[in-house]
Amino acid sequence: MAPRRWVKRSLQGGAEDSQTACKKEEVETPSLRPSLSTEGASVAVVGGGFAGLFCAERLAELGFDVTLFRARSRLSATQMEHEHNTVYTRPGAAFFDYGCQLITAGDPWFRGRMEAYEAQGLCHKPNVSVLSKTHGLQRFAEPPGWAGTRGMWQFQEQVAEEVIARCKIKLITTATSWPPKVGTRYPDKPLLLDDYHYGPSGWVLGNQKGQSFGPYQVLCGAFNSQTMLNTQLKRREVSKMRDYLKQIRFQTPIVAMVAFERPLELDFTCAFVAENRCLAWVSNNNRKIAGGRFESKRELWTLIGTADYSYHLFEKLGTGGYKKVALKDFLDSFGELVGRNLHERGPEAVRIMHWEAGVEANTPPSDKGCLWDAEKRLGWCGPWATFASAEGSALSGRCLAEVVAAGGPAEVGYPQGSWRDAACRLRPGYVRLSQGFFYAPGAPDCLVSIDPPATAGTEDPNCWCLGLRVQGMRFSGLGCRV
Known part of the structure; x- marks a missing residue:
């Protein structure tokens, strides 16, 4: 395999041009119901993040027979290690939210x-501020979103x-128990699914263990990791969808x-960082998790x-040197903003990590909210089709479910034309930041949408390799967006 070559792909025009070229209206879920010919039809949904989950939920509500495939990889268990825990809180163990930091919601549903979920105690609204050199610490009048x-x-x-x-919903997963015990390992291979065959009876899904699932009348996909697209969508009948999705940039x-080792003695929980070349977000996990009742020695x-x-630091230094420089720059910038020497706090x-498949940065030239191959009854959803956030993921999943319920109108299809910068999806009240889209009406004036950023792509569609090895482990962007 040829070496991976990341390239910056220039955008035609600025954010205003993108907004003009791509419709800005909110992706609406049409009011549709399944026809008698589709009610009770079998649907496989592959991908267990918010896109796949809420696609499966809506399909089930509309009367379909739904099977959801959710995989567990080695990463899921290794992140339960004492100093690398980003999965489940445990007494005395370090815990970090490392991907999605805040979920906001502009859509009423x-x-x-x-x-x-907040009423059930599953999530809460943490104290969120905006931190900048010009204005210091500015608080939102009301907390703008939720954290687990x-x-x-x-x-x-x-x-x-x-x-x-x-x-x-029928669930098929690689995890026999969850959460995993410390030391549990799930193999990365064989994959839960790595073969998708479409024939006269519908979709039959399989893997290298010889397991076979199906047939299903409809297949809905809800993942966009380029590694997984290449690994799983190998057959000719899914190649068009795979190649179309390879246009996603991040x-x-x-x-x-x-x-x-010593507390920073700061009176806020988490903050968007504005007007800073290095930092976009800072969060105190001790205060953010469990409503501030999470205890840790550090x-x-x-x-x-x-x-x-x-992007530019990783492009310049690669895997061999970016971490040390990034840590120093982050600590220097954060310390300057809060008036402390953080290097003295141990x-x-x-x-x-370099979150290579982190935040979708472009979108198809369509406001349909998903993709649909009417000939093969194959659909795909994800935040790239709406906007990069947990909310965008959920809305895209519901859009795809409604398309399936409508019998798969051919006009959804594969939108023709160049993909646009994600700025075209901005709507009133939203900001597009380095870590995704947020609904933040009434935010301080210094919190403004970023210009179209440098994005990761590849010159050779056969050389996508988005897995990142950090201390011997592979990391891929979370498909849940949460």
């Missing part, structure tokens, strides 16, 4: 769902458990999980870099 009460990963799992049980923030912070800074970089 999604806001209602988040409020319901016990972390974002556990929140996603609790939502999945509730949806699967309530809607009586903002690639650097994420640092830092443990401080103060645990998640620091996320800006998209442009992260910082330790527990983990630093």
Whole structure:
């Protein structure tokens, strides 16, 4: 295999041009119901993040027989290690939210769902501020969004458990027990699924163990990792979908999980960082998790870099040198913003990652909210079709379910034309930041949408390799967006 070559693909025009070229209206879920010919039809949904989960939920509500495939890789268990735990909180163990940091909701349906989960105690609204050199610390009048009460990963799992049980969705997963015990290992291979065959009876899914699932009348996909697209969508009948999805580009923030021996003595929980070349977000996990009742011997912070800074630093130094430089720059910038020398607080970089498949940065030239191959009854959903956030993922999943229920109108298809920068999806009240889209009406004036950032792509479609090895482990962007 030829070496991977990341390239920056220039955008035609600025954000205004993109907004003009791509419709800005909110992706609406049409009011549709399944026809008699499709009610009770079997559907396989592959991908257990918010896109796949809420696609499966809506299909079940509309009367379909739904099977949801959710995989567990070695990463899921290795992240339960004492100093690398980003999955489940445990007494005395370090814990970090490392991916999705905050879930906001501008859509009334999604806001209602988040409020319901808050009432059940699954999530809460942390104290969120905006931190900048010019204006210091500015607080929101009302908390703009939610975080998982016990972390974002556990929140996603609790939502999945509730949806699967309530809607009586069939679940096929590699995990025999969850959460895993310390030391548990799930093999990366063979994959739960790596073969998709479409024939006269419908879709039959299989793997290298010789297991076979199906047939299903409809197949809905909800993942966009280029590694998985190449690994799983090998057959001719799925090649058109695979090649179309390879047009996705990503903002690639650097994420640092830092443990401080001595507390920073700051009176905020988490903050968007504005007007800073290095930092985009800072969060105190001790205060953010469990409503501030999470105990740890050290103060645990998640620091996320800006998209442009992260891209150019990794492009310059590669895997061999970016971590040390990023840590110093993050600590210097954060310290300058809060008026403290953070190097004197005993910082330790527990983990630093380049989130290569982190945040979708472009979108198809369509406002349909999903893709649909009418000939093969094959659909795909994800935040790239709406906007990069947990909310965008959920809305795309529901859009695809409604398309299936409508009998798969051919006009959804594969939208023709160049993909646009994600700025075209901005709507009133939203900001597009280095770590995704956020609904933040009434935010301080200094919190503004970023210009179209440098994005990761590849010159050779056969050489996508988005897995990132950090301390012997592979990391891929979370498909849940949560």
